[in-house]
Amino acid sequence: MKLLFVVGARPNFMKTAPVVNALKKYAGVECKICHTGQHYDAKMSDVFFKQLEISEPEYYLGVGSGSHAVQTAKIMTEIEPVLLEWKPDILVVAGDVNSTIAASLTAVKLGIRIAHIESGLRSFDRSMPEEINRILTDAISDYLFVTEISGVNNLKSDGVDDSKVFFVGNCMIDTLVKFLPVIEKTDSLSQYSLKPQNYFLMTFHRPANVDNPEFLLQLSEFMKEYSGEYKIVFPVHPRTRSNMEKAGVNLNDINNLVLTEPLGYIEFMSLVKDAKVIVTDSGGIQEESTFLKVPCVTVRDNTERPVTVDIGSNYLAGTNFENVKKYVDLILSGKGKNSVIPELWDGKAGERIAEILAKK
Ligand code: UD1
Numbered sequence: 001m002k003l004l005f006v007v008g009a010r011p012n013f014m015k016t017a018p019v020v021n022a023l024k025k026y027a028g029v030e031c032k033i034c035h036t037g038q039h040y041d042a043k044m045s046d047v048f049f050k051q052l053e054i055s056e057p058e059y060y061l062g063v064g065s066g067s068h069a070v071q072t073a074k075i076m077t078e079i080e081p082v083l084l085e086w087k088p089d090i091l092v093v094a095g096d097v098n099s100t101i102a103a104s105l106t107a108v109k110l111g112i113r114i115a116h117i118e119s120g121l122r123s124f125d126r127s128m129p130e131e132i133n134r135i136l137t138d139a140i141s142d143y144l145f146v147t148e149i150s151g152v153n154n155l156k157s158d159g160v161d162d163s164k165v166f167f168v169g170n171c172m173i174d175t176l177v178k179f180l181p182v183i184e185k186t187d188s189l190s191q192y193s194l195k196p197q198n199y200f201l202m203t204f205h206r207p208a209n210v211d212n213p214e215f216l217l218q219l220s221e222f223m224k225e226y227s228g229e230y231k232i233v234f235p236v237h238p239r240t241r242s243n244m245e246k247a248g249v250n251l252n253d254i255n256n257l258v259l260t261e262p263l264g265y266i267e268f269m270s271l272v273k274d275a276k277v278i279v280t281d282s283g284g285i286q287e288e289s290t291f292l293k294v295p296c297v298t299v300r301d302n303t304e305r306p307v308t309v310d311i312g313s314n315y316l317a318g319t320n321f322e323n324v325k326k327y328v329d330l331i332l333s334g335k336g337k338n339s340v341i342p343e344l345w346d347g348k349a350g351e352r353i354a355e356i357l358a359k360k
Pocket of ligand 1: 039065066205238
């Protein structure tokens with residue numbers, strides 16, 4: 001049996017690696033990786049292949065950046081010849097990025113079955129490109145692998161047949177469990193003169209936030225306010241950096257602010273582990289912080305990962321910074337919630353998926 005794994009953007013790498021690795025022990029299953037090139041900077045892509053010990057992709061499409069239509073179309077036209085030539089039995093995609101839907105849409109029309117890692121998540125906000133990518137990919141997938149119970153319920157509501165849905169746990173957490181010993185040995189803190197529990201870790205990259213100059217201004221005010229007592233570490237996504245420059249938001253005069261390039265997986269997770277609080281609009285970081293029981297304040301109006309708020313260490317604050325401050329102050333006062341790690345986030349999701357796929 002031939003499986004083609006498609007990756008494209010940063011969060012795909014840690015979700016896909018555990019499944020590829022787990023399939024190695026199954027004789028008769030051949031896996032190849034196709035990297036679309038949606039993310040192409042060394043710090044957004046190569047570093048993850050090296051650190052997560054993922055083998056070099058057999059196919060690299062080099063599509064790069066563009067509008068949604070251009071990027072999606074380029075992935076489709078570039079991946080079609082790969083599918084026609086290698087003829088995989090199953091295409092395996094992950095998450096909700098443009099590469100996920102573009103590859104799936106191309107494959108389904110060639111009669112290739114689709115397996116979707118991290119299926120069923122819904123923010124119920126159709127203004128998010130990721131929500132559209134999730135709904136469409138799930139609609140054409142044959143094997144839907146779900147990370148949390150909300151996903152099973154969402155797929156049921158969408159009328160997906162139970163026989164296609166597999167609640168397997170979270171592959172992103174598999175990667176975290178596997179590399180935790182390395183992360184614990186890595187001292188990223190001293191590099192930035194940080195002490196455990198004495199700094200905030202912040203990331204922002206969602207277009208709905210960072211394309212809005214008013215949001216960027218409020219963000220810089222927030223940083224100023226807390227950077228007296230705490231250091232603030234802010235690895236900046238390329239989109240955010242360029243928008244800040246355009247909006248004329250200057251962070252250089254904020255004391256105690258450490259601005260960095262996007263960080264590698266190991267460095268970033270070692271900063272997550274010891275942070276006092278995380279403030280972010282990321283999807284994956286809500287889950288990783290929940291697993292590590294580090295308080296996280298999510299600056300969005302909704303989350304497609306509700307288990308992280310219901311029982312995990314995540315707080316959904318909306319995009320008004322007065323509300324963000326309310327949650328941050330609650331956490332700083334020591335009155336934050338006691339959180340629990342969600343069901344099946346145990347490092348074995350990739351093995352469960354491999355066992356199912358190997359029999360298909
Ligand atoms: C994409 C995903 C988003 C995910 C995020 C993780 C979609 C619709 N969005 O958003 O769900 O959370 O990845 O990072 O697929 N750029 C670079 N170098 C790179 C990649 C991008 O400079 O290696 C810049 C380009 O100016 C580009 C912009 O970042 O136009 C945005 O990149 P893009 O891949 O379109 O989306 P992300 O914002 O990264």
